[in-house]
Amino acid sequence: MTRLLPLALLVVLALLPLGLKDPYLLNALITTGIFTIGAMSLNLLLGYTGQLSLGHIAFFGIGAYVSALTSLGFDVGLPFGLRVTHEGWPPAAGFLLAVLISGLCGYVVGRLSFRVRGAYFVIVTISFAEVVRLVALNWIELTQGPLALTSIPFMTLGLPGLGEMTFKTKIQNYYLVLAVATLSYLLIARLVGSRFGRAMRGLKENEPLALSVGVDATRTLTIAATVSAAMAGAAGSLYAHYIRIIDPDVFLFSYTVTMVIMVVAGGKGTLIGPVIGGLIFGLLPVALRPVMAPEAQWIVYGATLIVILFVMPRGIAPALAALGLPKRAPAAPKPEPARASS
Amino acid sequence: MDQLLQHLVNALVLGGTYALLGIGLTLIFGIMNVVNFTHGALYTVGAYAMYIAAVGLGMNFFVALPVAVVAGLALGALIEFTLLRPLRGADIDTTMLVMIGAGIVLQSGALWTFGGVAKAVPSPFPDAPLQILGASVSWLRIFVFLAALTLIVSAYALINGTRLGRAMRATFQDHDTAALMGVNVSLIYTATFALGSSLAAAAGALLGPVYVVFPQMGDLAAVKAFAIVILGGLGSITGATIGGFALALAEEFGAGYVSSGYRDAMGFLIIIAVLLVKPTGLFARAERIG
Numbered sequence: 001m002t003r004l005l006p007l008a009l010l011v012v013l014a015l016l017p018l019g020l021k022d023p024y025l026l027n028a029l030i031t032t033g034i035f036t037i038g039a040m041s042l043n044l045l046l047g048y049t050g051q052l053s054l055g056h057i058a059f060f061g062i063g064a065y066v067s068a069l070t071s072l073g074f075d076v077g078l079p080f081g082l083r084v085t086h087e088g089w090p091p092a093a094g095f096l097l098a099v100l101i102s103g104l105c106g107y108v109v110g111r112l113s114f115r116v117r118g119a120y121f122v123i124v125t126i127s128f129a130e131v132v133r134l135v136a137l138n139w140i141e142l143t144q145g146p147l148a149l150t151s152i153p154f155m156t157l158g159l160p161g162l163g164e165m166t167f168k169t170k171i172q173n174y175y176l177v178l179a180v181a182t183l184s185y186l187l188i189a190r191l192v193g194s195r196f197g198r199a200m201r202g203l204k205e206n207e208p209l210a211l212s213v214g215v216d217a218t219r220t221l222t223i224a225a226t227v228s229a230a231m232a233g234a235a236g237s238l239y240a241h242y243i244r245i246i247d248p249d250v251f252l253f254s255y256t257v258t259m260v261i262m263v264v265a266g267g268k269g270t271l272i273g274p275v276i277g278g279l280i281f282g283l284l285p286v287a288l289r290p291v292m293a294p295e296a297q298w299i300v301y302g303a304t305l306i307v308i309l310f311v312m313p314r315g316i317a318p319a320l321a322a323l324g325l326p327k328r329a330p331a332a333p334k335p336e337p338a339r340a341s342s
Numbered sequence: 343m344d345q346l347l348q349h350l351v352n353a354l355v356l357g358g359t360y361a362l363l364g365i366g367l368t369l370i371f372g373i374m375n376v377v378n379f380t381h382g383a384l385y386t387v388g389a390y391a392m393y394i395a396a397v398g399l400g401m402n403f404f405v406a407l408p409v410a411v412v413a414g415l416a417l418g419a420l421i422e423f424t425l426l427r428p429l430r431g432a433d434i435d436t437t438m439l440v441m442i443g444a445g446i447v448l449q450s451g452a453l454w455t456f457g458g459v460a461k462a463v464p465s466p467f468p469d470a471p472l473q474i475l476g477a478s479v480s481w482l483r484i485f486v487f488l489a490a491l492t493l494i495v496s497a498y499a500l501i502n503g504t505r506l507g508r509a510m511r512a513t514f515q516d517h518d519t520a521a522l523m524g525v526n527v528s529l530i531y532t533a534t535f536a537l538g539s540s541l542a543a544a545a546g547a548l549l550g551p552v553y554v555v556f557p558q559m560g561d562l563a564a565v566k567a568f569a570i571v572i573l574g575g576l577g578s579i580t581g582a583t584i585g586g587f588a589l590a591l592a593e594e595f596g597a598g599y600v601s602s603g604y605r606d607a608m609g610f611l612i613i614i615a616v617l618l619v620k621p622t623g624l625f626a627r628a629e630r631i632g
Binding site (some may be wrong): 046050052112113115116120122123124126127128130131134135137138253254257260264293295296298299301302303304305306309310313 | 377425428432435436438439440442443444445446447449450451453454561562565568569572601603604606607609610611613614617618
């Protein structure tokens with residue numbers, strides 16, 4: 001079942017646009033998909049290593065800005081009379097740079113904060129997001145500040161056999177997002193199933209034990225943070241080339257909270273959890289929009305987070321799995337068999 | 343020189359309220375091991391309570407202030423009783439996420455009730471500022487500084503000089519032993535959270551009249567409170583007091599001599615610097631956590 005469910009979901013999502021012509025719903029699905037990629041990347045950290053990144057939107061926003069600036073070009077004066085002029089590159093190069101630079105930022109934040117455990121990583125990530133937001137707001141020569149970067153080009157890709165393809169329509173963007181989301185899912189599945197994945201979970205369940213069998217805690221956590229940030233940067237790049245306008249509000253804390261809710265509600269530390277949570281909480285505003293004001297929606301969001309933590313502390317996906325398999329109801333999380341690695 | 347003095351005076355006024363925020367947060371973290379993400383929302387609630395009491399109900403400014411502090415105290419006790427008490431023994435992440443949820447509800451509630459337009463609380467003091475050695479300070483700011491100082495000293499007296507404070511310190515050191523010695527630990531937790539919340543509300547009620555009151559005011563305040571607590575070391579009250587004044591100095595001089603756009607970035611740069619140099623904070627009593 002755990003193998004069939006994601007596959008069935010993928011088939012449904014791939015066929016959905018054939019019957020769905022409403023542009024508003026399609027738009028909601030695309031942004032939901034982009035934030036679901038963000039949620040999956042957050043899950044790699046929060047779910048598998050147990051480290052909560054509350055500045056995750058920073059990596060997403062950096063990806064969006066890097067990709068937008070790479071494809072738009074810029075001309076910026078630096079101290080000591082230096083000047084950097086950059087002509088626009090193809091958006092695909094922006095995407096790659098977004099992944100690289102976001103990943104690099106994740107590495108630096110990880111190196112800095114994993115020297116100590118506990119609440120520090122949480123606070124450093126929040127601070128990092130705030131600093132980046134302030135830079136985006138104040139470095140007007142580069143980012144246009146509150147005036148926003150506009151007319152960001154559509155994503156174009158040179159596909160083998162298809163030639164150059166520009167992702168202009170909603171349908172095209174939908175499949176692009178779906179493709180990147182599927183790749184991210186497979187990458188995370190691969191990573192989690194590997195020796196590295198066992199090291200991550202070992203650290204989460206019992207750090208001293210993991211250390212005693214030779215897991216390098218700081219290195220493992222830093223790699224997880226790097227991969228997670230790079231993936232969030234990819235999502236940000238997709239967002240920039242789809243929405244085509246980026247302002248410093250992309251760094252708002254409420255977006256991070258949205259991703260955290262998606263992961264926690266769906267089921268942290270499960271592969272399908274963030275996808276389920278992402279779909280539910282990404283589309284919830286669509287369902288609530290006719291009924292209540294946006295402020296009231298956020299009250300519902302917050303209250304839902306509290307209720308889920310009280311009723312299903314491990315999230316929807318594990319709760320469903322427990323329903324489907326009553327015999328093997330997962331009790332307390334099993335510690336990994338502590339086995340000296342060969 | 344006048345400039346320097348002016349910045350120093352501004353920093354002192356701001357530092358008092360920052361210290362209040364930091365002490366509240368560090369108390370709750372130190373004693374309960376809860377990262378309180380409602381702290382910013384409680385700061386906002388304090389400011390709005392001040393607004394309702396002073397403008398909505400037409401109370402005297404000096405009556406409205408204690409009313410706002412008591413509102414924070416009551417709301418803190420309510421949050422502890424309904425949300426944290428059932429989660430006793432849950433891991434730190436779960437309580438943190440529940441607190442995030444509660445913070446969202448409180449902040450969105452403020453936005454829903456009062457709208458996004460900023461509100462002003464009128465000052466009861468004469469408009470003409472006081473001139474000291476070339477620096478000018480409004481009477482309202484002097485009052486805010488003195489009130490914050492009074493609250494800080496009261497918090498110290500409560501923690502170091504009363505039976506309740508002794509029970510709180512005992513719980514901080516070892517809650518199992520404290521419970522064995524007859525301390526009602528559950529009650530201490532509620533009292534701690536309520537006290538910390540009332541200090542955050544007091545900071546909001548004091549700064550609301552200085553600036554304006556709006557629903558998102560707590561966001562930045564919360565992050566600054568985290569910066570103060572990291573600077574002072576998690577769980578250290580003296581550290582939070584010094585941290586509050588240090589952050590205010592860094593912001594004031596950073597804004598004055600570096601760039602006013604990056605004023606609010608100072609706190610985060612401090613966090614990063616502290617983690618590089620002395621990760622446990624400058625005045626930590628407890629060794630590293632987690």
